[in-house]
Amino acid sequence: MSSKAIAREKIPDAVSLLKAKYRVIAPVPKGKTFVFKKIGNPQEVVLDYNTTILPLKKFFLPPDEVIVKYNLKKREYQEPEIESEPTVFFGIHNYELQGILRLDYAFGTGVKDATYLKKRENNIFIGVTYTPDDYHFAESVGIPTDLKEGFDIFLTKYNGHYRVEALTDKGKNIVSQWSEFLEDCSYDGDPVVHFKNKLKQSVAGIREIFHGAYNHPVWKETSKKCYSCGTCNLVCPTCYCFDVSDEVVLGTDQGARSRRWDSCQILGFTEVAGGEAFREKRYDRVRHRMSRKFAYIMDDRDRPFCVGCGRCIRQCTADISITDVMNALL
Amino acid sequence: MGKPKVAFFDFTSCEGCQLSKLNLENDLLDILELVDIVNFREAISNHGEDYEIAFIEGSISTPHCVERIHKIRRQAQIVVALGSCAHIGGINAIRNNMDQDEVREAVYGNDKYLFPSIKAQAVSDVVKVDYVIPGCPMDNQEFKRVLSALLTGKIPEIPEYSVCAECKAKENECLYDYGVVCMGPITRAGCRAACPTNGHYCYGCRGLVPDLNKNAAKDVMEKYKLSIDQIKKRFYMFNTNYVNMEEKSYE
Numbered sequence: 092m093s094s095k096a097i098a099r100e101k102i103p104d105a106v107s108l109l110k111a112k113y114r115v116i117a118p119v120p121k122g123k124t125f126v127f128k129k130i131g132n133p134q135e136v137v138l139d140y141n142t143t144i145l146p147l148k149k150f151f152l153p154p155d156e157v158i159v160k161y162n163l164k165k166r167e168y169q170e171p172e173i174e175s176e177p178t179v180f181f182g183i184h185n186y187e188l189q190g191i192l193r194l195d196y197a198f199g200t201g202v203k204d205a206t207y208l209k210k211r212e213n214n215i216f217i218g219v220t221y222t223p224d225d226y227h228f229a230e231s232v233g234i235p236t237d238l239k240e241g242f243d244i245f246l247t248k249y250n251g252h253y254r255v256e257a258l259t260d261k262g263k264n265i266v267s268q269w270s271e272f273l274e275d276c277s278y279d280g281d282p283v284v285h286f287k288n289k290l291k292q293s294v295a296g297i298r299e300i301f302h303g304a305y306n307h308p309v310w311k312e313t314s315k316k317c318y319s320c321g322t323c324n325l326v327c328p329t330c331y332c333f334d335v336s337d338e339v340v341l342g343t344d345q346g347a348r349s350r351r352w353d354s355c356q357i358l359g360f361t362e363v364a365g366g367e368a369f370r371e372k373r374y375d376r377v378r379h380r381m382s383r384k385f386a387y388i389m390d391d392r393d394r395p396f397c398v399g400c401g402r403c404i405r406q407c408t409a410d411i412s413i414t415d416v417m418n419a420l421l
Numbered sequence: 422m423g424k425p426k427v428a429f430f431d432f433t434s435c436e437g438c439q440l441s442k443l444n445l446e447n448d449l450l451d452i453l454e455l456v457d458i459v460n461f462r463e464a465i466s467n468h469g470e471d472y473e474i475a476f477i478e479g480s481i482s483t484p485h486c487v488e489r490i491h492k493i494r495r496q497a498q499i500v501v502a503l504g505s506c507a508h509i510g511g512i513n514a515i516r517n518n519m520d521q522d523e524v525r526e527a528v529y530g531n532d533k534y535l536f537p538s539i540k541a542q543a544v545s546d547v548v549k550v551d552y553v554i555p556g557c558p559m560d561n562q563e564f565k566r567v568l569s570a571l572l573t574g575k576i577p578e579i580p581e582y583s584v585c586a587e588c589k590a591k592e593n594e595c596l597y598d599y600g601v602v603c604m605g606p607i608t609r610a611g612c613r614a615a616c617p618t619n620g621h622y623c624y625g626c627r628g629l630v631p632d633l634n635k636n637a638a639k640d641v642m643e644k645y646k647l648s649i650d651q652i653k654k655r656f657y658m659f660n661t662n663y664v665n666m667e668e669k670s671y672e
């Protein structure tokens with residue numbers, strides 16, 4: 092089979108074509124960094140980026156979302172209509188999609204979260220290779236840069252071009268519409284990449300590390316530097332905790348219940364009715380986050396709930412690094 | 422049952438919070454349907470002494486303030502502190518870092534003995550405060566939420582997490598990436614990260630988070646090359662009463 096490629100300068104044309112049929116979401120620059128955004132002008136799309144401020148989860152689990160509206164007097168309620176507009180997520184790194192797959196596991200196993208799952212319908216993912224920066228460590232958590240699981244199309248960068256691989260029927264369909272932008276591809280390897288950030292040990296057996304680590308000094312040491320701002324959780328592609336609150340509009344019977352991203356690093360998160368807090372000590376909370384990522388939950392293939400995107404390190408103003416903490420244990 | 426009677430009182434402040442309430446134009450008529458306002462110096466002239474809910478603006482900074490606030494507390498079933506000055510002492514408390522006699526002299530000159538004053542304190546330093554609506558000025562949306570909760574018999578909730586949480590939810594670039602020191606990580610949220618969203622660092626006007634790790638905050642600020650003096654000033658802007666910069670304790 093002869094493989095196909097697209098030149099970098101043809102990418103906006105390919106995106107334009109997608110836009111005719113789909114909502115297209117892709118990374119665009121924001122100041123010194125990047126964000127995922129609905130694309131207006133296809134020229135905005137960047138394919139060389141380290142990572143975005145927030146992960147893709149914001150489209151499926153928005154930071155703040157009404158889950159039910161009600162009328163107190165009439166004792167009626169309605170769940171909001173959720174549209175699942177056909178959407179192409181373009182230029183996505185593989186750890187990013189792995190994050191979504193972890194959320195699928197969390198929201199789709201046991202009690203199913205319809206609000207989340209509805210938004211996961213009609214999604215198409217087009218992946219792209221990336222060069223790890225100082226923070227990515229995806230390889231250490233079982234996500235090498237050539238892992239293409241979940242993608243419909245995967246773009247591999249070489250010499251100002253991208254090799255185009257259609258991996259599903261939906262993907263093949265799109266690639267066939269791109270034919271006028273494609274050329275023959277001479278490149279059939281995978282780029283050699285080096286991760287500067289790493290775990291000392293790969294994920295196999297990592298869960299066991301936590302068995303004897305409950306009183307390890309690293310929790311207290313780390314907690315001295317942490318001011319529990321919650322950033323590490325909010326920016327994490329696999330964190331899904333939310334707080335639920337009710338609000339009745341002043342002077343009416345109309346109310347709404349919403350959910351808002353929460354973080355286990357914040358003291359109030361562990362508070363229950365009566366004011367008892369389960370993890371009052373900051374080091375309890377630090378340990379909890381790491382344990383949630385690497386010990387408490389694994390998906391059905393026994394992979395941790397950390398995809399090595401490095402966001403929690405990159406964006407922690409106190410310079411706390413999940414790899415440093417883990418490496419102290421390993 | 423009649424409408425609850427509500428009173429507003431101002432202490433040492435710029436009265437900006439009361440004025441910002443008047444900006445609730447669209448909602449003011451609704452609010453007046455729900456409560457009787459019996460005392461509100463900025464807006465009405467009759468001064469009722471019979472009220473259930475007292476909203477207090479301003480800090481307690483003279484012996485006379487202390488007397489007045491006790492009297493209000495005896496009357497009101499619910500006392501709500503409005504805005505930074507009432508909630509934490511706010512800007513007024515900057516003067517607590519100076520010698521109080523010097524402060525009086527600077528303001529009143531030779532008449533300083535005619536105007537006794539004390540350190541500027543939060544209302545809760547003097548009497549029990551049931552709820553607070555933080556901010557400089559207070560946030561109108563939050564005022565409505567708190568009032569709505571009080572009138573429906575719910576406990577008004579204000580965020581205890583940090584401004585960063587709201588700032589991240591908006592996907593702002595972090596000012597620290599530009600070398601700018603921001604009080605967001607240790608400041609109570611609820612303003613929808615108003616300052617960072619508009620490109621300015623957070624001053625901490627909503628007060629510090631209840632679960633403060635001051636040493637961590639100092640270490641970060643030092644790393645970003647603020648001198649100890651500059652760090653103190655960042656804290657003192659609104660939070661003088663809550664930071665003893667000398668004290669060093671972890672956990």
Ligand code: SF4
Binds near residue numbers: 316406
């Ligand atoms: S981002 Fe950093 S300082 Fe903030 S809670 Fe997480 S580890 Fe602590």
Ligand code: SF4
Binds near residue numbers: 328384396404
């Ligand atoms: S824990 Fe940190 S590195 Fe791991 S997925 Fe979450 S944000 Fe990324």
Ligand code: SF4
Binds near residue numbers: 330353356379383
């Ligand atoms: S418990 Fe903490 S680490 Fe786990 S999903 Fe919730 S916020 Fe994230």
Ligand code: SF4
Binds near residue numbers: 588622
């Ligand atoms: S700009 Fe300030 S509030 Fe926003 S994330 Fe950075 S430190 Fe937090």
Ligand code: SF4
Binds near residue numbers: 556609612613614
């Ligand atoms: S960002 Fe900080 S200073 Fe600005 S309004 Fe919010 S709490 Fe006040």
